[in-house]
Amino acid sequence: MRARVAHVLVLEDDPGLRLVFAEALRRQGDRVDAVGSCAEAIAYLRCVCPSLVVLDLKIGSELSLSVADYAALRYPQLPVLCVTGCGMFAHGELFALSPNISCVLRKPVSIQDFRSTVQHMCTTLRCAAS
Numbered sequence: 001m002r003a004r005v006a007h008v009l010v011l012e013d014d015p016g017l018r019l020v021f022a023e024a025l026r027r028q029g030d031r032v033d034a035v036g037s038c039a040e041a042i043a044y045l046r047c048v049c050p051s052l053v054v055l056d057l058k059i060g061s062e063l064s065l066s067v068a069d070y071a072a073l074r075y076p077q078l079p080v081l082c083v084t085g086c087g088m089f090a091h092g093e094l095f096a097l098s099p100n101i102s103c104v105l106r107k108p109v110s111i112q113d114f115r116s117t118v119q120h121m122c123t124t125l126r127c128a129a130s
Contacts, residue, residue: 006122009048010034011041011055011064012083021054021083024111025118041067049075052121053100057084068098076100079121083109 008025012018013036022034033050035041038059045053045067053071055064071078080100085107103117 005029005031006051007031008118009041009044009050009053011059011067013056013059020111021114024115028115028119038062038064038067042070045070045074049078052118053078053080055080055082057082065098068100072098072100081117081121083107
């Protein structure tokens, strides 16, 4: 079990899934801020360094790689978990595209797997509470 509470930024454009992800993490004791657009996520990251960023690869018609890139530029050690239903980059290319992407989960993903992955990332990566 983690000694510290993680502070997680969730970027998901589906409001229902955004709520499910945020509530699942809150139930395990994490502090969560959730946004629905890349612009909101970048604005958030301008002011706050969370412990971990969880992002959906496809946000509407755009890719959220700009958020991962901004996170890498602003906070080089900030881990990013990509949760995606998009078939793009199915062979691990995401890891080469952004240095902060540490893990990729494919939708549909069970909430138990999602929570376990976040917990694992916050235990093994530089993921301290902000």
